[in-house]
Amino acid sequence: MPEFYxxxxxxxxxxxxxxxxxxxxxxxxxxxxxxxxxxxxxxxMDKPGKFSITAFIKNFGGVPTVQKIF
Structure with a gap:
């Protein structure tokens, strides 16, 4: 079961x-x-060291594509 905050x-x-x-x-x-x-x-809450693509993508919200690349 996942842990929720x-x-x-x-x-x-x-x-x-x-x-x-x-x-x-x-x-x-x-x-x-x-x-x-x-x-x-x-x-x-993700387990330490576990990669979460959704959490990764959320970190880029609102950043223009050009700035994401560079």
Whole structure:
């Protein structure tokens, strides 16, 4: 199971940050909902040394193609 880093809000608006291992993002949302929290952001934490093409591509967002090459 992947490890997720998440932020969630309590009913009174306080922010909670933590990590948890769950099957997928839907399971994370359901888990938090059952505890009275609302998921605001989630990110899959990659294992150290593991290459993730999606994380690699996200790092290039907003950079012109010419600057990516050079």
């Amino acid at each position: 998440y932020t969630a809000r309590t009913p009174d608006g306080k922010l909670k940050k933590d990590r948890i291992r769950v099957k997928d993002e839907k399971a994370l949302s359901d888990y938090l909902k059952n505890r009275g929290l609302m998921l605001t952001t989630s990110k899959i």
